[in-house]
Amino acid sequence: MSAPAQYHLQWRGQRFGPWDLATIREALSSGRIHSLYQIHVDEKWQPLRDFLENLHPSSDPVQVAAKQNETRLRTEYEAKLQDLQEKLEQAQSIPMPGRPPPIPEHLLRKPLFVAPPVEPTPPQLPTYHLEIPAASARTSGLAIASFVLSLLFFIPIVNLISWILSIIFGHIALVKIRNNPLLGGxxxxMAGLAITYGIIMIIIMSAVFMELFKHF
Structure with a gap:
């Protein structure tokens, strides 16, 4: 009966062995080693996990134990790493003499300068000035007639008709001039109406005074 094969193991520069397969399984089960150890097989180093998988591809209890041990070690390593990171953050948050306080994270993410949005300017179109000659305002004929008729107060009998026509033409002319900005006069x-109303008021007041003087 041949002696069991002997293997050398290595981890971080340290060598172990030679061990046979039973000793390696017992060390894996007890947790003294894990599947990330390097094993020397066929003149080369390879992970112990790969060696065991190739040796027993089926559900080997040693391989299962090795995987469980590897998972446990990895979990412990991550927990220790997380604990170290938390302690480092707590140490950095403690103000030290001569060291400025840490900058809050929300200020670090905030940009120092935000450029205002630039609105696109519309293209400048050429402007053209079109000069339209202003229409010459014409004088209302009714306004002229109202003014001329108001001056006929010195002609007997005719002045009564001229005053009535002057008042009618004057008011019609004012309405038309108000509605048509191109119409003048x-x-x-206004002069024709003022003269006519003024003469009528003078005549009425004169008649009233003469009637009053008759009683004295």
């Missing part, structure tokens, strides 16, 4: 119409 407002001053003539």
């Amino acid at each position: 407002r001053g003539l119409a």
